[in-house]
Amino acid sequence: MSRDARIRLPQPAPVTVRVPAKVNLHLGVGPRRLDGYHDLATVFQAVSLYDEVTASPADELSVEVAGADGVPADENNLAVRAARALAHTAGVEPAVHLRLSKGIPVAGGMAGGSADAAAALVACDALWGTGLERSNLSALAAALGSDVPFALHGGTALGSGRGELLSPVLGQGQYHWVFALARVGLSTTLVYEELDRQRHQGEAVAPAGPPDPVLGALRAGDPVALGRVLANDLQPAAVRLRPQLRHVLAAGQELGALGAVVSGSGPTVAFLVRSAAVSISFASALAGLGVCRTIRRASGPVAGARILPPDSR
Ligand code: C5P
Numbered sequence: 001m002s003r004d005a006r007i008r009l010p011q012p013a014p015v016t017v018r019v020p021a022k023v024n025l026h027l028g029v030g031p032r033r034l035d036g037y038h039d040l041a042t043v044f045q046a047v048s049l050y051d052e053v054t055a056s057p058a059d060e061l062s063v064e065v066a067g068a069d070g071v072p073a074d075e076n077n078l079a080v081r082a083a084r085a086l087a088h089t090a091g092v093e094p095a096v097h098l099r100l101s102k103g104i105p106v107a108g109g110m111a112g113g114s115a116d117a118a119a120a121l122v123a124c125d126a127l128w129g130t131g132l133e134r135s136n137l138s139a140l141a142a143a144l145g146s147d148v149p150f151a152l153h154g155g156t157a158l159g160s161g162r163g164e165l166l167s168p169v170l171g172q173g174q175y176h177w178v179f180a181l182a183r184v185g186l187s188t189t190l191v192y193e194e195l196d197r198q199r200h201q202g203e204a205v206a207p208a209g210p211p212d213p214v215l216g217a218l219r220a221g222d223p224v225a226l227g228r229v230l231a232n233d234l235q236p237a238a239v240r241l242r243p244q245l246r247h248v249l250a251a252g253q254e255l256g257a258l259g260a261v262v263s264g265s266g267p268t269v270a271f272l273v274r275s276a277a278v279s280i281s282f283a284s285a286l287a288g289l290g291v292c293r294t295i296r297r298a299s300g301p302v303a304g305a306r307i308l309p310p311d312s313r
Helices: 078-090 112-128 134-144 148-153 188-200 212-220 223-229 235-241 244-254 276-289
Strands: 015-032 038-057 062-066 096-101 156-160 165-168 175-181 259-262 269-273 294-300
Touching: 015 112, 015 148, 015 188, 015 212, 015 259, 015 294, 038 112, 038 148, 038 175, 038 212, 078 096, 078 112, 078 134, 096 112, 112 134, 112 148, 134 148, 148 156, 148 165, 175 223, 175 244, 175 276, 188 235, 212 223, 223 259, 223 269, 235 244, 235 259, 244 259, 244 269, 244 276, 269 276, 276 294
Parallel strands: 062 096
Antiparallel strands: 015 038, 038 096, 038 156, 038 294, 156 165, 175 269, 175 294, 259 269
């Protein structure tokens, strides 16, 4: 058969997945384990800052990144690793072009890289029609990184193990957040190492303990109570590595936030406020103080990684 006479199968349409950032309402960190990770007792909330990942048919695996600097567009990108892992498990060729459109701060403690990995799993799964169960995707997600399963899951969830074991949290209400972003990110690994050092040298503050107060506030749907009990064992380590965060946290408290906490390993700082209307005035007052690079508003909980209908873009 001549080349021109070969039958061309129709190409599947590109698939776009929208995936949210996360904030930890409670992040209790246990001692370092033998594998180098730390056992966590954490409460995640997915918030309305999003990345979009589009998977398009291609002859081989490639990636492009839009909307942010400092994201690797190569094999170090977690979305690329996710596509390869999925292809391997499903027994298909990793033939896809991934386009990451970034809205989640990079290296900000809001799990942007993990979000892209989760979105790549969902997008490639649909593009390739692998027919894998959701539980297969969750297992792949957990192998890719501690925060990847939550980015698939979304909502509000209790995380244990190294953060990858999730159970849903019964809660009510919508919570309004203002996020203060830093110019330069922080390495998660270095923040955990700094916490280990502080604990080793007896410098660490008392641990956050169990997340029960946060779970109680969520059950009651009470943002005032939630603001009082936000807790993060990584916060002193992040502040030690980035002393400017002290000023950011103090500025938010001065402006009347219900609560202020470093998000995950930082350096993003999350401020809980009473309403969407308050978030607007709070954000502009915070901008006026000039303590951070950029300010973003969001609310949560929101759904995890979801395919966008083709006509919604
Ligand atoms: O799982 P992930 O690749 O996102 O973790 C990045 C780094 O954060 C790990 O290499 C480890 O140093 C640290 N980490 C940890 N304990 C956890 C999660 C992450 O020590 N539960």
